[in-house]
Amino acid sequence: MRLPVVCCCLLQALAGFTQTPAIYDVVIHEVMPKPTPVAGLPPYEYIELRNISTAPVQLKDWRIAINKREALLPAYLLQPDSLLVLCAPAAVNSYNIPNIRGIDRFPAIADDSALIVLYDAFRRVIHAVDYHQGWYVGGKGIRGGISLEMINTAFPCSGKMNWAPSTALSGGTPGWPNAVGAGTIDPGKPDLLFASLTDSLHVLLQFSKTLDSALAADPARYQCSGGIKVNACRVIPPLFNNVELRLSAPLQPTAVYTIQTNGVADCNGEVSGIYNSITLGLPQFPLPGEVLISEVLFYPPPGIPEFIELYNASRKVIALNELRLCARKADGRFEVFKKIMNAGRLLMPGQLLAITTNTALLCGYYHCKAPENIQETGSLPSMPMAAGRIVLLRADSTVIDELPYTDGQHFPLASQLKGISLERLDYHLPAADGSNWQSAAATAGYATPGSPNSQRRANAGDSLNIALLPEVFSPDNDGTDDQVQLSWQLPGPGFVGNVIIYDLQGKPVRYLARNVLLGNSGYLSWDGIGENAVVLPPGIYIFFIEIFNPRGFVKHWKRTVVMARKLN
Known part of the structure; x- marks a missing residue:
C-alpha cells in the first residue's frame, strides 16, 4: 500500500x-x-x-x-x-x-x-x-x-x-540577524594572483576567490606555453582557491613560461577577464644584491598599514618563501625574522612586489596601479618613524639587501612626512647611500606600492619637457577632450612645481598646484572648474608654470589653452 x-x-x-x-x-x-x-x-x-x-x-x-x-x-x-x-x-x-x-x-x-x-x-x-x-x-x-x-x-x-x-552597539549579534547585513555587495572576480611550484612537474595557482570546483578541475581550461600541456588538475580544499596542475613535461631551468586560464569561474559564476594569466619558471637561490628594497612606507596615515616594496634585480626567478624581513637593532643584532609567506610565490625578473599586512586598506588609500604586485603578510618588521634599519635576508641569515633609513632622507621642503613613502632612485647604487632615496611625488599620490617609483636618478639623455594638450578642450562630459592635461618629463628627482591658471584679464582663477613635489614624469588635469568650484566661462586661459629644486634651479613657462562650449 x-x-x-x-x-x-x-x-x-x-x-x-x-x-x-x-x-x-x-x-x-x-x-x-x-x-x-x-x-x-x-x-x-x-x-x-x-x-x-x-x-x-x-x-x-x-x-x-x-x-x-x-x-x-x-x-x-x-x-x-x-x-x-x-x-x-x-x-x-x-x-x-x-x-x-x-x-x-x-x-x-x-x-x-x-x-x-x-x-x-x-x-x-x-x-x-x-x-x-x-x-x-x-x-x-x-x-x-x-x-x-x-x-x-x-x-x-x-x-x-x-x-x-559588527556595527551593533554590543559588538556582535550572536543568535540574531547580522548588523552589517546588506542586500548587495560587489563579489569581485576570481583573479589569478600568482603561481608557485612544488616541483618541475607541478604548478600551484593561487586565485583571489573560491572557485567552481567542477570547472576549475577541467585541464582544458589551462594552457601552458613552451609546448607543455596540462595533464590533470586538482582544486584544493577547504577554500577551493588553489589549483594544482600536473604538467606533461618538466619545466626547464632558466626558461620562462606563461599559463593562461579560460572560463575558470567562482562559485557565483563570475569569471575574471583581466587577471587570467601568469608567468613562471623554476626558482633559483637568491644571492646578495639580486633582490632589492625599492620603497618603504614607515610613517603611514592612521589606520593605514606600512609596506616594504621589493624589486627582483636579477635574471632569476625567486621563490618568496626563501626570503625573510627583519629589523636590525642598534647593537647590530637581528630582531625576529618575518617570513613573507609560506607558499613559494614566484618573484619574476624585473618584478616589483609590495609587502603589507592589509592589501584592502593600503590600496583603498593609495592608488595601486598593479594590484597583482601587492602581497599580504602576517606582520612586518618594526619600522620606527624617526629612524630604523630594514634587512632583507635568506633563512640562513645571509643578507640580501639592507636599508638604514631616517626621516631626514625625505624631501627637505616637505611640510609633513605622514603618509609619504621613501623611493629608491637607482637600483645600481646601494640602499645604504642616503642620497639614493627621495620622497614619493605628490602627483603620484605620495606612494607607488607595486608600481615603478615616481622618483628616479637622472639618466643620460633625460631632458626637461612640458606639454599642455589639447590646445582646445570642452568640459561638457561628452567623453571627448573634457579636460586639458599638463604633462612633464623632468631630468631627475626632487623638483617642485607651482601651476596657476589665469584668465585674459590676468586674474588667477585656479591654483592647480602649490609647491607640489613632482615625479620624474606625470601630469595634472584641469576640467574648467575655478577656485570657487564654479564652472568658468569659455575663453582663453593662461597656465603659468614654475618648476624649481632646492639646488637653485628655477624655470618658468606660460602656455595658453582655449576652453570651448557647445552652442545650444
Whole structure:
C-alpha cells in the first residue's frame, strides 16, 4: 500500500528527516575571535552558523575545525533561515538566547588569523572562512570585543569582501540577524594572483576567490606555453582557491613560461577577464644584491598599514618563501625574522612586489596601479618613524639587501612626512647611500606600492619637457577632450612645481598646484572648474608654470589653452 505524499512528508518531519546538504547550505555567519576587552557581549569566543537552504539540516556528527583543531557538533536540527551559536559549554548561560549550544573541547579562535572549516557528517567541506586581522576594515574591533559578520549570504565564497566588523552597539549579534547585513555587495572576480611550484612537474595557482570546483578541475581550461600541456588538475580544499596542475613535461631551468586560464569561474559564476594569466619558471637561490628594497612606507596615515616594496634585480626567478624581513637593532643584532609567506610565490625578473599586512586598506588609500604586485603578510618588521634599519635576508641569515633609513632622507621642503613613502632612485647604487632615496611625488599620490617609483636618478639623455594638450578642450562630459592635461618629463628627482591658471584679464582663477613635489614624469588635469568650484566661462586661459629644486634651479613657462562650449 502506497502512502499519500502528505503522509510521507508528515512522517519525515516527525522523524527529523533532512536531505543531504550541499556545499554552502549552511554557512559560517559570524565569528568572535577576540571577545576582550568587551564592548557589551560576554567575554567568550563564538561561531554562528546559518542555514541558508530551504530544508532543515541535521548537524549530528558534523565538525567544526579551527586551525586544524576539530570539535564534534551535537544533534541539532537547524531549520531553514535559522541561526545556531557554537561556543564553549561554560559560556552558554552568559547568553540569553535559545539557539546556542556548548561544544566540548571547543577549539580556541586565534586573535590574529584562523582557518575555520565546517564539515558535514561525511567530512565534506560545507563552508570555510580564512579570516585575519585585515578583515577589521579601518582597524575597528582589532583590539577586541567586536565580531566579524557576513554581509550577504548570497555570496558565501567571496571571502574578505563579504565580511565586516559588527556595527551593533554590543559588538556582535550572536543568535540574531547580522548588523552589517546588506542586500548587495560587489563579489569581485576570481583573479589569478600568482603561481608557485612544488616541483618541475607541478604548478600551484593561487586565485583571489573560491572557485567552481567542477570547472576549475577541467585541464582544458589551462594552457601552458613552451609546448607543455596540462595533464590533470586538482582544486584544493577547504577554500577551493588553489589549483594544482600536473604538467606533461618538466619545466626547464632558466626558461620562462606563461599559463593562461579560460572560463575558470567562482562559485557565483563570475569569471575574471583581466587577471587570467601568469608567468613562471623554476626558482633559483637568491644571492646578495639580486633582490632589492625599492620603497618603504614607515610613517603611514592612521589606520593605514606600512609596506616594504621589493624589486627582483636579477635574471632569476625567486621563490618568496626563501626570503625573510627583519629589523636590525642598534647593537647590530637581528630582531625576529618575518617570513613573507609560506607558499613559494614566484618573484619574476624585473618584478616589483609590495609587502603589507592589509592589501584592502593600503590600496583603498593609495592608488595601486598593479594590484597583482601587492602581497599580504602576517606582520612586518618594526619600522620606527624617526629612524630604523630594514634587512632583507635568506633563512640562513645571509643578507640580501639592507636599508638604514631616517626621516631626514625625505624631501627637505616637505611640510609633513605622514603618509609619504621613501623611493629608491637607482637600483645600481646601494640602499645604504642616503642620497639614493627621495620622497614619493605628490602627483603620484605620495606612494607607488607595486608600481615603478615616481622618483628616479637622472639618466643620460633625460631632458626637461612640458606639454599642455589639447590646445582646445570642452568640459561638457561628452567623453571627448573634457579636460586639458599638463604633462612633464623632468631630468631627475626632487623638483617642485607651482601651476596657476589665469584668465585674459590676468586674474588667477585656479591654483592647480602649490609647491607640489613632482615625479620624474606625470601630469595634472584641469576640467574648467575655478577656485570657487564654479564652472568658468569659455575663453582663453593662461597656465603659468614654475618648476624649481632646492639646488637653485628655477624655470618658468606660460602656455595658453582655449576652453570651448557647445552652442545650444
